[in-house]
Amino acid sequence: MRYRIVEKEEFRVVGRKARVPLVHEGGNPAIAGFVRGIGPETLGRITALSDQGPAGIVGVSDRLDPSRAEGTELDYHHGVVTCAEAPEDMDVLAVPAGI
Structure with missing residues (x-):
């Protein structure tokens, strides 16, 4: 089986973010x-920004403690992958270009 490496351009995850504890099980x-x-209105506004794959809502974990210990905190983003400008009331996670 051969895999094709595809470089992904920079993009953003735009939506809502919360700092939450890490749970292993x-x-x-x-x-x-x-x-x-x-709320449904906010969720609709977030979903409408989706303009790249994967389409629709994604969940992204970021800024995990290096120990990955149970109970340490992480940023959880509930949003969409987009190149669109983010509304001022939305949180943004910038993801640099890469493979």
């Missing part, structure tokens, strides 16, 4: 509560 109740708290 089972669901993360802090993330679940955060996502439930995003």
Whole structure:
């Protein structure tokens, strides 16, 4: 099997962000509560910004503690992959170009 390496241009994940504890087993109740708290109007505005693959809402974990120990915190982004300008009331995670 051969794989083709594709370089991805810089993009952004735009949506909402929360600082949550790292949970190793089972669901993360802090993330679940955060996502439930995003209203349908806001979710619709976020989804409308999606202009790259993967299409639709993505969940991204960032800024994990190097120890990866249970209970340490991370940034959880609930948003879309886009090159569009982010509305002022949205959080942005810039992702540099790479493979």
